[in-house]
Amino acid sequence: MSEANIANKDTVLVGKVLEPTMNKRFDFNSYPETRKFLDELAELSKREDYYPNINFGKTYANVSIDGEGLAVLNERNSSFIVEMHALVSTTVAK
Structure with missing residues (x-):
């Protein structure tokens, strides 16, 4: 790839607003726990x-x-994220 092409790709990215994201890793003791979650x-x-x-x-x-x-979840006043976290406590064997 030429420098001009790289510069054009970089230019496209300049000014692009990256939306915030929520990334969450859930760890389990076994595959059955993962599958249940x-x-x-x-x-x-x-x-x-x-x-x-x-x-x-x-x-x-x-x-x-x-x-x-x-934004969609906030607009709906959804408890999706809270409920998703609560699933872990019902999934992981004590």
Whole structure:
């Protein structure tokens, strides 16, 4: 890639406002705990009609909500984030 092309790409990024995001990693002791959390999060998403970005592995789940999603949830006066955090206490074996 030429320097001119790189400069053009950088110029496009200059002035772009990055929206705030909420990124949260949830760690679990086992895959069944992770799966239970993901299933309960899917139910919450369906109920709230909001679907965050999720990636997961055997014992973790990363949930990202971008600025637009935060604005939507605030506008709805949604308790999605609070309920999502509460799912962990019902998921993790004591």
